[in-house]
Amino acid sequence: MIDFKIKDSNLEKEIIENKNLIEQAHDSLWNKKGIGNEMLGWLDFPDNFNLNEVNEINEKVKKIKNLGIDTLLVIGIGGSYLGSKAAIDFLKGSLNIDEKIYFAGINVSDSYIKQLENKLKNKNWAICVISKSGTTLEPAISFRYFKNLLLKKVGETKLKDLIVVVTDKEKGILKNLADIKGYQTFSIPDDIGGRFSVLTAVGLFPMSFAGIDILKFLEGTKKARKEFSNNDIKNNLAYKYALGRFLLFSKRKKVLEIFTTYDPDFMMLSEWLKQLFAESEGKNNKGIFPTSVTYSRDLHSLGQFIQDGNKVFFETTLFLLEDKKVFLNNDVENLDKLNYLNKKSFAEINRVILNSVIESHANNAKIPNFLIFINERNEETLGYLLFFFFISVSISGYLLRINPFDQPGVEIYKKNMFTSLGKIS
Ligand code: PA5
Numbered sequence: 001m002i003d004f005k006i007k008d009s010n011l012e013k014e015i016i017e018n019k020n021l022i023e024q025a026h027d028s029l030w031n032k033k034g035i036g037n038e039m040l041g042w043l044d045f046p047d048n049f050n051l052n053e054v055n056e057i058n059e060k061v062k063k064i065k066n067l068g069i070d071t072l073l074v075i076g077i078g079g080s081y082l083g084s085k086a087a088i089d090f091l092k093g094s095l096n097i098d099e100k101i102y103f104a105g106i107n108v109s110d111s112y113i114k115q116l117e118n119k120l121k122n123k124n125w126a127i128c129v130i131s132k133s134g135t136t137l138e139p140a141i142s143f144r145y146f147k148n149l150l151l152k153k154v155g156e157t158k159l160k161d162l163i164v165v166v167t168d169k170e171k172g173i174l175k176n177l178a179d180i181k182g183y184q185t186f187s188i189p190d191d192i193g194g195r196f197s198v199l200t201a202v203g204l205f206p207m208s209f210a211g212i213d214i215l216k217f218l219e220g221t222k223k224a225r226k227e228f229s230n231n232d233i234k235n236n237l238a239y240k241y242a243l244g245r246f247l248l249f250s251k252r253k254k255v256l257e258i259f260t261t262y263d264p265d266f267m268m269l270s271e272w273l274k275q276l277f278a279e280s281e282g283k284n285n286k287g288i289f290p291t292s293v294t295y296s297r298d299l300h301s302l303g304q305f306i307q308d309g310n311k312v313f314f315e316t317t318l319f320l321l322e323d324k325k326v327f328l329n330n331d332v333e334n335l336d337k338l339n340y341l342n343k344k345s346f347a348e349i350n351r352v353i354l355n356s357v358i359e360s361h362a363n364n365a366k367i368p369n370f371l372i373f374i375n376e377r378n379e380e381t382l383g384y385l386l387f388f389f390f391i392s393v394s395i396s397g398y399l400l401r402i403n404p405f406d407q408p409g410v411e412i413y414k415k416n417m418f419t420s421l422g423k424i425s
Helices: 009-018 020-030 041-048 052-064 082-092 108-120 137-154 157-162 173-181 192-200 201-211 214-227 237-252 264-281 301-306 346-364 379-399 410-421
Strands: 003-009 071-076 101-104 125-129 163-167 184-187 255-260 289-294 313-318 369-374
Touching: 003 009, 003 379, 009 184, 009 237, 009 410, 020 237, 020 379, 041 192, 041 214, 041 369, 041 379, 052 157, 052 201, 052 214, 071 108, 071 137, 071 201, 082 192, 082 201, 082 379, 082 410, 101 108, 108 137, 125 137, 125 157, 125 201, 125 346, 137 157, 137 410, 157 163, 157 237, 163 173, 163 201, 173 184, 184 201, 192 201, 192 264, 201 214, 201 410, 214 379, 237 313, 255 264, 264 289, 264 313, 289 301, 301 346, 313 346, 346 369, 369 379
Parallel strands: 071 101, 071 125, 125 163, 163 184, 255 289, 255 313, 313 369
Antiparallel strands: 003 369
8 A cells, every 4th residue: 555665875774773662663653652641542443333323423424424514514623623634634624625624623823713704604514523621722712703704694493403513522621612502423532542533433523524524534544554553664664764854863863854845746745744743752851843845836935945954864755656637738830949848747747747856865864764655545554554654653652762642832822822712610
């Protein structure tokens, strides 16, 4: 499903020489002995998810669509947003889906809310609000605002059928509100943290609404789970990647990882990766800071720094071996002097750019580069890919000797904000 290569003269050899480092991390993860093991619900999820719940998600989507709804407003932030947005853009195309699924709760921008309100004015829309805690301010205030708009549009009786709540199974303000109002709810297991929750209704409900086959997606995670539980690093790409990153960090002082993609449909996947790695690794003054670029756009801006600037980073490239759909034609006048590209597809040109960039960055500038080639754009491959990163980041966290599954730093601004806003608890 994916091909993995390392572009660096020595790293592959160093990984094999240091493979004993993986043993303890492997044991901590798979035998659930490591720190944070109470949050490992995602690890077995591909093998033991509740099929009835998956069917219920698809059923609810069908019911809503049968009511004439063609647009979904998804409200959530962080782990309650990034996974579904990444999956939808990757599988459906970031431009295709624009007018069918909107996202709110990711900011408190007056202008954004107003624009969204205008967009929704002439649409038949429903809401899916997602918050594990049920208390996150950004989605909570967006939910209050858009729920009232929808109420004005359709009235109390119809509103009930047009709101779906994804939250804790029994506690929290949102769960309480949903129960009182009779909104359909789907739950997020206690032992699955936000950034791992794309496997649950958090990711699955919006994905299903977008027409994604969520069972196939889960099948991909199952396949990955099996492959990446192998303790032999030579046959475990996720372990190679995790150990390679760790060695670059600990031995070569590479403190920054650039997720490099060549397609705007991957932009949100990079955002999802940034949350996964930042929240998992960035603690106790340790970790590799994740950032991202989208080429060709950023070759014309950040490209200068990457080629010539301070080499504190390495790249992890994700590239889709895309079918050729769009071709350049011959032009009799040839005023733009582009006939040398006659009959070339955009996909082929993108591939040439990729190879030229690898040559310039990895060979000329000696920037280590992990290359992940994705063979097909489908549900199974996506599930497989996301699970590859789940395993990599967990092993990576254990190599760094931190808890990869908590995120204490995220709470600090919330405390200050709620105090300033005068929240009464
Ligand atoms: O990883 C995390 O836990 C956070 O990024 C959360 O996903 C984010 O803060 C949203 O939290 P909640 O789903 O409780 O609203």
